[in-house]
Amino acid sequence: MRSRRPDTAQRDSGAVMLLAIGFVLLVSAIAAALAALIISSTATGNTLQQVRNRQYAADAAIQSAITKVRSQNRATAPVCGDVSTLNGIAVRVDCAYAVTVVGNVENQVLSQRNVIFLACTDTGSACDKDVTIIRAQVNFEQKYSGEVTKTYIQSWSVNR
Amino acid sequence: MTKMRDRGESLIEVVITIMIISVAVAALVASLASASRSSLSHRRAQDTDVVVRDYAEAMKLSTSACVAAAPYSLTYTPPSGYTLTGSADDGLFDGRSGICPAVSTVQVVTLSVEANGSAPASIQLAVRTP
Numbered sequence: 001m002r003s004r005r006p007d008t009a010q011r012d013s014g015a016v017m018l019l020a021i022g023f024v025l026l027v028s029a030i031a032a033a034l035a036a037l038i039i040s041s042t043a044t045g046n047t048l049q050q051v052r053n054r055q056y057a058a059d060a061a062i063q064s065a066i067t068k069v070r071s072q073n074r075a076t077a078p079v080c081g082d083v084s085t086l087n088g089i090a091v092r093v094d095c096a097y098a099v100t101v102v103g104n105v106e107n108q109v110l111s112q113r114n115v116i117f118l119a120c121t122d123t124g125s126a127c128d129k130d131v132t133i134i135r136a137q138v139n140f141e142q143k144y145s146g147e148v149t150k151t152y153i154q155s156w157s158v159n160r
Numbered sequence: 161m162t163k164m165r166d167r168g169e170s171l172i173e174v175v176i177t178i179m180i181i182s183v184a185v186a187a188l189v190a191s192l193a194s195a196s197r198s199s200l201s202h203r204r205a206q207d208t209d210v211v212v213r214d215y216a217e218a219m220k221l222s223t224s225a226c227v228a229a230a231p232y233s234l235t236y237t238p239p240s241g242y243t244l245t246g247s248a249d250d251g252l253f254d255g256r257s258g259i260c261p262a263v264s265t266v267q268v269v270t271l272s273v274e275a276n277g278s279a280p281a282s283i284q285l286a287v288r289t290p
Contacts, residue, residue, distance in 0.1 A: 027184040060286030
């Protein structure tokens with residue numbers, strides 16, 4: 001009776017090498033996944049930092065714009081459109097009147113000087129609502145003489 | 161003869177296989193170590209980022225009722241291991257307390273947070289008198 005061992009051994013020859021190559025491929029896939037994880041988490045961290053810097057830059061730009069509008073003549077439309085750079089990001093602020101009226105205790109109608117501010121990353125053109133980082137509506141409380149006594153933030157929405 | 165040849169091939173295969181697997185395992189261990197270091201570094205960076213945000217929000221809260229030329233102070237206490245520093249463009253803020261700006265101007269404040277084993281984080285914001 002002939003033994004089948006030599007045939008089997010010949011057929012199995014190289015199988016271990018194939019297994020090893022398979023193992024190497026598996027390890028390579030795991031290493032590649034880990035590398036992708038590191039790259040992804042680095043990118044996520046950077047993105048979050050950019051968003052934070054952008055939001056605080058927009059916040060600061062609107063604070064500056066409020067200060068500027070405060071001293072402007074109430075008889076004319078507010079003038080904004082300034083670009084300021086903070087946290088390494090250039091932010092533009094546009095503004096417009098949002099005229100409203102309220103009634104006082106004597107039911108007299110009083111005009112309110114409200115201004116809407118839009119802050120966006122500067123692209124050289126006016127802020128569009130789709131790219132606005134912060135939209136704020138501010139009320140300027142003022143005396144009859146025109147002097148602003150206090151400012152009130154009526155709304156403050158951070159969009160992106 | 162066949163048996164002897166098979167034995168020899170098998171031995172060479174096993175030796176080469178062990179070498180390949182060793183290289184692969186070494187690469188895997190190095191990758192895991194690198195991923196672990198990277199994860200720790202990111203966690204520290206995010207922790208520092210959270211502290212600098214808290215510091216900035218405390219600053220905004222402290223100055224929300226500012227009166228021109230009046231003093232203000234921060235009540236924020238960072239977690240242990242973090243050091244806070246701050247300055248203003250007009251020199252009227254020392255990291256803990258300051259003087260409110262005039263109504264016609266804003267105070268640009270730079271806040272920084274440092275922690276052991278982590279890169280410092282800083283942020284700029286503007287303070288005004290309402």
